[in-house]
Amino acid sequence: MSGHENVLIRFDGVWFSYRPDARARVFALQDVNLHIVEGEYVAVVGANGSGKSTFLRQMNALLVPTEGDLYVRGWNTKSREHLLDIRSTVGMVFQEPETQIIATVVEEDVAFGPENLGIPETELRERVKWALESTGLTEMSKRPTSLLSSGQKQLLAVASTLAMMPKCLLLDEAAAMLDPASKRRFIQTVETLRAQGMTIITATHSMEEAARADRVLVLSDGAIHLDGEADWVFAQEERLRKIKLDLPVAKRLAKNIHAFSHCFPENVLTAEALVETLDSHLGGKKRQAETSRRGTEPEKRAITTDMPILEAKNLFHWYLSGTALEVKSLHDVSLRVYANETVGIIGPAGSGKSTLLLHLNGLLRPAQGDVYFDGVPLKTASVNIGEVRSKIGLLFQNPEKQLFEQYAGDDVAFGPRNINLGKDEVRERVRNAMEMVGLPFIFKDRKTSELSLGEKRRLALAGILAMEPRVLVLDEPTASLDPDGRRQLINILARWNTGGRAIVIASHSMEDVTELADRTYVINGGKLITEGHTRDVFGDYALLVKHGLRLPVAADVLRQLSARGYAVTEGLLSVEEVTEEIRRLVNDETHRI
Amino acid sequence: MTKRTEFELFTKLSIGQYMPTDSIIHRIDPRIKLVLGILLICAAVGLGSVLSAVLLLIAVVFGLLLTRVQLRLAFTALRPVAIFLIILALIQVFAVPRLGAEDEAIWQWRFLRVTHESITAGVLLILRFVVIVLGLSLFSFCTTTTELTHGIEHILRPLQRIGFPAHELALTVNIAVRFIPILMGEAEWLMKAQASRGADFGYGTRRGFFRRIKRLFPLFIPLFAQSLKHAYSLSEAMEARCYVGGRGRTHFIRLRAKAGDYIALLAGISVICTAAMIYFFHMDQLIWSMWKTLIRGGIH
Numbered sequence: 001m002s003g004h005e006n007v008l009i010r011f012d013g014v015w016f017s018y019r020p021d022a023r024a025r026v027f028a029l030q031d032v033n034l035h036i037v038e039g040e041y042v043a044v045v046g047a048n049g050s051g052k053s054t055f056l057r058q059m060n061a062l063l064v065p066t067e068g069d070l071y072v073r074g075w076n077t078k079s080r081e082h083l084l085d086i087r088s089t090v091g092m093v094f095q096e097p098e099t100q101i102i103a104t105v106v107e108e109d110v111a112f113g114p115e116n117l118g119i120p121e122t123e124l125r126e127r128v129k130w131a132l133e134s135t136g137l138t139e140m141s142k143r144p145t146s147l148l149s150s151g152q153k154q155l156l157a158v159a160s161t162l163a164m165m166p167k168c169l170l171l172d173e174a175a176a177m178l179d180p181a182s183k184r185r186f187i188q189t190v191e192t193l194r195a196q197g198m199t200i201i202t203a204t205h206s207m208e209e210a211a212r213a214d215r216v217l218v219l220s221d222g223a224i225h226l227d228g229e230a231d232w233v234f235a236q237e238e239r240l241r242k243i244k245l246d247l248p249v250a251k252r253l254a255k256n257i258h259a260f261s262h263c264f265p266e267n268v269l270t271a272e273a274l275v276e277t278l279d280s281h282l283g284g285k286k287r288q289a290e291t292s293r294r295g296t297e298p299e300k301r302a303i304t305t306d307m308p309i310l311e312a313k314n315l316f317h318w319y320l321s322g323t324a325l326e327v328k329s330l331h332d333v334s335l336r337v338y339a340n341e342t343v344g345i346i347g348p349a350g351s352g353k354s355t356l357l358l359h360l361n362g363l364l365r366p367a368q369g370d371v372y373f374d375g376v377p378l379k380t381a382s383v384n385i386g387e388v389r390s391k392i393g394l395l396f397q398n399p400e401k402q403l404f405e406q407y408a409g410d411d412v413a414f415g416p417r418n419i420n421l422g423k424d425e426v427r428e429r430v431r432n433a434m435e436m437v438g439l440p441f442i443f444k445d446r447k448t449s450e451l452s453l454g455e456k457r458r459l460a461l462a463g464i465l466a467m468e469p470r471v472l473v474l475d476e477p478t479a480s481l482d483p484d485g486r487r488q489l490i491n492i493l494a495r496w497n498t499g500g501r502a503i504v505i506a507s508h509s510m511e512d513v514t515e516l517a518d519r520t521y522v523i524n525g526g527k528l529i530t531e532g533h534t535r536d537v538f539g540d541y542a543l544l545v546k547h548g549l550r551l552p553v554a555a556d557v558l559r560q561l562s563a564r565g566y567a568v569t570e571g572l573l574s575v576e577e578v579t580e581e582i583r584r585l586v587n588d589e590t591h592r593i
Numbered sequence: 594m595t596k597r598t599e600f601e602l603f604t605k606l607s608i609g610q611y612m613p614t615d616s617i618i619h620r621i622d623p624r625i626k627l628v629l630g631i632l633l634i635c636a637a638v639g640l641g642s643v644l645s646a647v648l649l650l651i652a653v654v655f656g657l658l659l660t661r662v663q664l665r666l667a668f669t670a671l672r673p674v675a676i677f678l679i680i681l682a683l684i685q686v687f688a689v690p691r692l693g694a695e696d697e698a699i700w701q702w703r704f705l706r707v708t709h710e711s712i713t714a715g716v717l718l719i720l721r722f723v724v725i726v727l728g729l730s731l732f733s734f735c736t737t738t739t740e741l742t743h744g745i746e747h748i749l750r751p752l753q754r755i756g757f758p759a760h761e762l763a764l765t766v767n768i769a770v771r772f773i774p775i776l777m778g779e780a781e782w783l784m785k786a787q788a789s790r791g792a793d794f795g796y797g798t799r800r801g802f803f804r805r806i807k808r809l810f811p812l813f814i815p816l817f818a819q820s821l822k823h824a825y826s827l828s829e830a831m832e833a834r835c836y837v838g839g840r841g842r843t844h845f846i847r848l849r850a851k852a853g854d855y856i857a858l859l860a861g862i863s864v865i866c867t868a869a870m871i872y873f874f875h876m877d878q879l880i881w882s883m884w885k886t887l888i889r890g891g892i893h
Contacts, residue, residue, distance in 0.1 A: 060833055084835045092833040099823050100830035104739040104771055111845035113834040118841045128845065144737070146774065160834065363785050386791060394789040401779075402786035404815040414811075418791030463790060 008168055008199055009059055009090070010035040013068035016054060016222075020066045027066075028054040030223040036201065038167060041194050043210035043230070044203040046219035047244050047482040048453040052203040055219060056170045059201065060090040073167075088117055091161030092170040095177065095480070097153035106148070106156060107132065107141040113164040131163040135189055149349055151182025155189060168199035176205065176480045179349040179508045181548030187212075205482050207234075207248040208553060211269035218245065231267045244484035249553035249575060250274040256579040261586050271553050275560040282566070282585065307375055308336040309502050310392065310471050314369035315359055317526075329355045330366070331526045337471060337502045342493075344517030344534060345506040348548035352526040353475070353506040354397070360473050360504065361392035390419060393469030397476045399460030400453060408451065408459055409434075409444025415467040433466035434459075437492050454485030461492070472496070473504045478512050490515060510552045514538060514573040522547060535571035554578040561585070612662045612734040619660070619735040622854040623744035629861040630732045636865045637724040643713055644877035645868035646720035652864045653727045660735050667730040671723065678722055686715035738770040747848050753839070760839030772823065779819055783812050 016029035028051050036042060044052050057063040058070055061077040072090055075082035091113075094100045103109035110128045119127065132138045135155045140148065148156060154174055161169060175186045187209065194200050202209065210216050216233040218226035220243040226233050234240070234251050247255070254268040254277075264281055268274045317330035329352050337343050347353050358364040359371055362378050362385045370377040373388055396402055405411040412433055416426040431441050437458040443451075451459060457477070464472065472493070478486040493516060497503050507513050513520060513534065520537040522529040524547045530537060538544065538551060541559055551559055554575045562568045572581050613619075637649055657667050671678075687705045700707040736744075746763035753759045784792075792811070850858075871877055 062829060062832060084837070087833060087835045094826065094830060094833075096826055098775055099826035101771075102768070102827070102831060102834070104737070104742075104767060108739070108845060112831075112836070115842045115845055116835040116837065118843050120843060121845075121847070124843060124845055144739075146771070164835065358785065361789060363788060389789055390791050394785075396782060396786055399786075401819065402783060402815070404783065404787065404811050414787070414792075415790035467790060 006038040007035045008038045008040075008073060010071045011058070011068070012070065014058060014065040014070055015067040016058065016063060017066045018054075025066075028222050029058070029065075030221070032068075032224055034217070034224065034227060036168075036199065038199055039197055040199055040201075040215055041213045042199075042201045042215045042217060043213035044201065044217045044219060045205070045207070045210050045245060046225075048205075048480075048485060050219040050243075051222040052219055053172055054222070055217075056092065056172050056201065056203055059168075059170055060092050061086045062092070084117060088113070088164040089166055090168045090170060091164055091166035092172065093154070093157045093161055093174040095173040097150045097157070097177065100157050101145045101153060101160075104144055104146070106137060106143050106145055109145055109156060110160045110163045113160055117164060127163045127165065131159040134162055134193065135159040136185075149182065151178050151185065151349065154178060154182070154186055158186075158189060158193075162193075166198075168201065169193065171200065171202040171204075173203055173205065173480065175209070179548060180510065180550040181348055183508075184550075205480065207246050207483070208250075208270070211248040211251070218243070230269055234269060235267060244482065246483035250557065252575055253554060253557060253579060253582070256575070257582055257586070260583055264586075271557050271560065274557055275564070278557075278561065278582065279564055308338050308372075309374060309500075310337040310360060310504070311335070311372040312356070312359060312369070313372065315356070315366040315371070316368040317355055317359065317364060317366050319355075329526050330359070332369075333523065333526070333528045334369075335360075335504075335521060335528075335531075337504055339500045339502055340497065341518045342497055342503040342505065342516045344513035344520040345504065345523060346508075346510070346513055346520060346549055347506075347523035347529075349508075351524045351547075353523055355526075356523065357394065357473050357475055357504070357506055360471075361389045361394050363389070363394070390415065390467040391469050392471045392473060393464035393467055394473045395461060395464050395475065395477060397479065399477075400456035403448045403456060403460060403463075406447060406449075407444065408439075408446045408448050411448055411459060412444070412462045412466050415463060419467070429466045429468070430462075433462040436465055436496065437462045438488060454481055454488065457481060457485065457489060458492070461489070465496070470500065471502045471504065475506050476508060477505065478507065478509055486512075510538075510550055514552050514555070522549070524548075535573065538573055539571040557582075610733060611737050612660070612666070614661045614734075616660045616662075616735065617853070618656060618731075620853070621735075621857045622848055622850045623736055623740035624748055624848060625850065625854050625858045625861075626732060626736055627741070627744040627748065629858065629865075630728060632862070632865050633728045634725055636868055637721045637728070640868055640872040641717065642868075642872040642875075642877045643717055643720065644880065645871040646717060646724060648864065648868045648871065649724045650720060650727070652861075653724055653731055656731050657727065657734075660731065662734050667727055667734070670726050670730050674722075674726075678719060682715040682718050685718050686711050738767070742767040742770070743846050743848060758839065760842065764839075768827070772820075775823070776816065776820060780812060780816055783815055787811060 011032045011034050014029055014032040015027050017025045017027050019025070032055070044055060046052050054063060058065065058077070059072065061072075061083055064070070064077050070077045072086045075086055077086055101109055102112050107128055110131050111124060114124050114127050128141075129138075132141055135158050137152065137155055137159055140152065140156075145153070145156065157174070158169070169190070171190065175183045178186060190200060190202070191212070200213075202213070204210055211230055211234065213230055215228065216226070216230045217224060218233060218240070225243060226236055226239060234247055237247060237255075240247065248269050250271050250273065251267075251269050254264065254266050254274055257264045257278075258266045261281075265277060268277050312333060312335040315330050315333045317328075319329050333352070333356055335343070335345075335356070345353050345356065355364065359366055362371065365379070370379045372378070373392065376383060378385065378388060403411050405414060409430055412430045413426050416429045421429070430444060434441055434443060439455065439458055439462060443455075443459075448456065448459065461477075474493075477493070478489055481489065490512065493503060493505075503516070505512065505516055517534045519532065520534045521531045522537060522543070529547055530540070530543060538555060541551060544550060550556070552573055555573045555578065558568045558570075558572055558578055558581060562570070566585060568585065569581055572578050633649065633653070637646065640646065640649075654664070657664055686707055698706045698708055699712075742763045745766060746759055749757060749759035749762065
């Protein structure tokens, strides 16, 4: 933050309001004063609705300050004269893969930016070639954009921005919707660019991602709450907690270790750094594992009956069957869900998870095999599939996009009204469902469009719960929620799962699955790879990596220690368990000294 | 193989589907394919002669064979309309009194009259339709939507000088084509979400028509809201990439016609010209009468 000659972006008392003419002006940004120097790697964190997106959009003049000024390389964003200079200097990658691709072929999409800048043909071709190389997409150059995976689409968005030769990349939660392997690749690509001198400004909900940056900006209600080096920002635990943000997992572990071993440094932010510090802290004294120890079996919830509530037996499914584009999407997949249990499904993007979920309440019918609810096959002619669907509640990815009524209460009532309940009973069900997800009943009169993302997500869940289902089937329930919103949702789900109910959850977040699921299924390429107790499945690191998955951060710390020769218990997943294990390790070692 | 559920909106695509077989037809300059396609449709509609229609049909089938796509797939596009087509043709054959009123009737019952003319009209109707549908299939089998939009832009580009928004038009078509599957996918998800909450378009095949229509209303509103959101995000993405309209843009794609393209153009135009000549110089009647004399000669 020194050296005024290479200041890239300067905020000078910036206030911003989406409706500057309204009588009571609401400011989405309040008095922002800061500057960003060329080559900096800045993470922007804050709860949903704290103004992160608005903040980023100021920097490439998609939005301009209502009051105050913003300069990019000395150009004021309010003067339209240098608009193209500003936008080609500061490129932006958005969250949604689908709506930021303009052309139908990869290389033409990359060319779109420089075409607009009027770059002559020879240079244009060179830029496209270079941008594709920098993102590893060269082989895909002629491919239709619609055939890319979401991970490739996000890389394409980076390539398309790079082709304008920017000095700075703005990333608006650009990796939020990706599966673990794509996310890793995306972050690697960005960090390579950073090493080549690119300024990176990334808005994210992942404290892990933020911890990799040099500088962290914390936004709260449109104001800069904290601004400083990552070390310093994450040391302000109280202030972060007050605005409902988390610490990175490695930092939490470091703090826990510090609590019992005072010479251990607290300010460790990444898993790699933590392992490194632990290794030197333990004096490098390694013990060969005498016996490989395992974590205690999870306390099994009482299984009330031997018959699963929900069972899929040998499902086969083809998409677009009978056409030239036929794709086999499920191949001999079986799954059992018992009462009082939570089942996790993990696998990379496009593995068939969503297809499987759609079969579980009969929205898709299998080509072969069948789904059994309470032992009754759904293919049976007498089964009322509508009733089954109300008993097996399915919540889709981005459920907030699937709210279809204007008022929150009506949306929750959609299901109960469909099954022709009386007015009073509908009201009662809506009240119960909304209370279950922690939305006060008076929220029924709110407009759905005015709710926050976390509230919308919970409202969508209430809409399902109002049908009084016995099984909840959830697809990526926590995606793009802030840490607080995620925590609330996880708690609601854990609380709900009692009295003979069950939950099936598919997620890219290994933390979600390890926290909630008793048993876990791994699916890839439409096939069942493995199944078992969550601990056992996550005990097989090689298998996870092979299928594009990862360990939760805390568990990964143990795995890395084990790889360095320390004898650690396998299959420990939560921060608490891992803390205990490290305590044992540290005490053991100190004992030996 | 499997009974599809009502939610798979994509399953029956036949026309408008690109088939990546990379044949010589695929490699023809899209501008030429576009021009020939338009000429073919004009010819099929405008040339009222069975023989020219047969000639066009042979040319289209020949083109389809060259694409190496199974011929069966092209004909599946005809299946859903076949019954209407046959009924229309029958009406032409039996119940068009105006046609050939002075012509001698081959067969007559009350107001139903069959003449040489009406048979010709019926056959012609079917032929024209088949030529157009197969022609469109041929075009879509071997032309990506990207090539199509490039073709349109290149053909119209000269008009830009007189203020015609050729680039904007091509970009609009391009975006529309990109968003149709996205919106259809979203409609599918919305239907599934609503069915999960007891809406009933997913089951019960014999529901009343109006009930089904009524069920669609809660789809349209969120779908419309979604489209607006998409449009907004896309325009933001375009702005972020410095889009300010067609002025001052350079072009990554430059279509250049090669010798093969000109040969294709020549071949196509000569087939269409032949068909036109057959019609305008009444060569089919000539051939018809030659045929008759031949047969009579044969009887002798």
